[in-house]
Amino acid sequence: MYYLDNAATTRPHTEVIQSVNHCLTDCFGNPSSVHLPGVNAKKAVNEARQILASIFQVPLAGIVFCASGTESDNLALKGIMGRKHRYQGRLITTPLEHSAITKTVQWLEQNGCQIEFVRINAQSGQVDIDHLLELMDTEVKLVSIQHVNSETGIIQDLSSISNAIKSKNSKTLLHSDGVQAFGKFSIDLNTLGVDLYSISAHKFHGIKGAGALILRQKHPLETLIHGGGQESGLRSGTENVAAISAMGLASKLSIQKLKSDYLKVESFVKWFQDKIQTSLPDIKIFEAPNSVPHIISLSIPGILGEVFLHHLAEKSIYVSTGSACNSTSKKLSPVLQSLQFTRQTIMETIRISLSAKEIPENPELFFEKFSQTVEELSGMN
Numbered sequence: 001m002y003y004l005d006n007a008a009t010t011r012p013h014t015e016v017i018q019s020v021n022h023c024l025t026d027c028f029g030n031p032s033s034v035h036l037p038g039v040n041a042k043k044a045v046n047e048a049r050q051i052l053a054s055i056f057q058v059p060l061a062g063i064v065f066c067a068s069g070t071e072s073d074n075l076a077l078k079g080i081m082g083r084k085h086r087y088q089g090r091l092i093t094t095p096l097e098h099s100a101i102t103k104t105v106q107w108l109e110q111n112g113c114q115i116e117f118v119r120i121n122a123q124s125g126q127v128d129i130d131h132l133l134e135l136m137d138t139e140v141k142l143v144s145i146q147h148v149n150s151e152t153g154i155i156q157d158l159s160s161i162s163n164a165i166k167s168k169n170s171k172t173l174l175h176s177d178g179v180q181a182f183g184k185f186s187i188d189l190n191t192l193g194v195d196l197y198s199i200s201a202h203k204f205h206g207i208k209g210a211g212a213l214i215l216r217q218k219h220p221l222e223t224l225i226h227g228g229g230q231e232s233g234l235r236s237g238t239e240n241v242a243a244i245s246a247m248g249l250a251s252k253l254s255i256q257k258l259k260s261d262y263l264k265v266e267s268f269v270k271w272f273q274d275k276i277q278t279s280l281p282d283i284k285i286f287e288a289p290n291s292v293p294h295i296i297s298l299s300i301p302g303i304l305g306e307v308f309l310h311h312l313a314e315k316s317i318y319v320s321t322g323s324a325c326n327s328t329s330k331k332l333s334p335v336l337q338s339l340q341f342t343r344q345t346i347m348e349t350i351r352i353s354l355s356a357k358e359i360p361e362n363p364e365l366f367f368e369k370f371s372q373t374v375e376e377l378s379g380m381n
Helices: 014-026 036-056 070-079 099-110 129-135 158-168 241-256 258-279 305-313 333-338 343-347 363-380
Strands: 063-064 090-093 112-116 142-145 173-177 196-200 211-215 282-288 297-298 349-353
Touching: 014 036, 014 241, 036 063, 036 211, 036 241, 070 099, 070 142, 070 173, 070 196, 070 211, 090 099, 099 112, 112 129, 129 158, 142 158, 158 173, 241 258, 258 297, 258 363, 305 343, 305 349, 305 363, 333 343, 343 349
Parallel strands: 090 112, 090 142, 142 173, 173 196
Antiparallel strands: 063 211, 196 211, 282 297, 297 349
């Protein structure tokens, strides 16, 4: 099996699975309970919080555990834009965002906020800084811009974006959806000037059911989920101890192998793209000047991406046609539309997303199966 859909989810590390089993067996208590099983559970949660606080160089109170990256995005946007259950002020974002952002800003707009979309340079995929400066004023409470795009791998220059924002309004906060970035390269929130950052455990070999909102410093946030007051009252609900503990371990393991894993992916992608250009010149590969190697968008002219995907699956090569969260939607990708892909090209595009853990052990055999699929489809065209 060739699992090349890591932007959708990743295979948990063996150590992470062992950690989950340990938590379910030995840390099964409620972290709010004062007896030994509860204390053990609380300790597991605290250890994960300490790991993430150390990695991001933020206070322990700057780690807010959630159930997903989507919830983290929601907490960031609704938390900043809301006060006493009223939502107001201006928020700036981009048309490249994940649906966790786009659907949330739609909701905020319906509930009283003013939403602005900053232009994107169609050639580079980068935020138009001049347009951002035009949009900025004293009413802008929050800017939310994805760090790495899940369909193209484009990396936004958050440092330049932050500098532009703060030059116009020092009180405006910058949030970034870092779900596709964390675990791929080093992230320094202080250098980037990011105030709030969202991550999701299952994107870096943790398990589903855990995410976090990282706060560089304390900000008053509107509570998203009311109840028992967990996570400093911001996110009530009994903690998912096993998933949170696993996220801490997965983040530590990812950081330990950050450089070597990146080079492994980069090396394979260069080899793969060279092979395509030499052997399969009809394939179009989308290339952006500033992007991670982990995400590749490509297409065969005249062949629908969905058809391409299913034929690859017959050879146990698993990819996707875009964000897994939108896989049931028949709408064209707004991300690719923003980059001025034609309707036909969007329909023909597939996404290959890589992890060092899933690099084919026999690259030549993999490419043989991949090229066979392309030749079969080209013969049908």
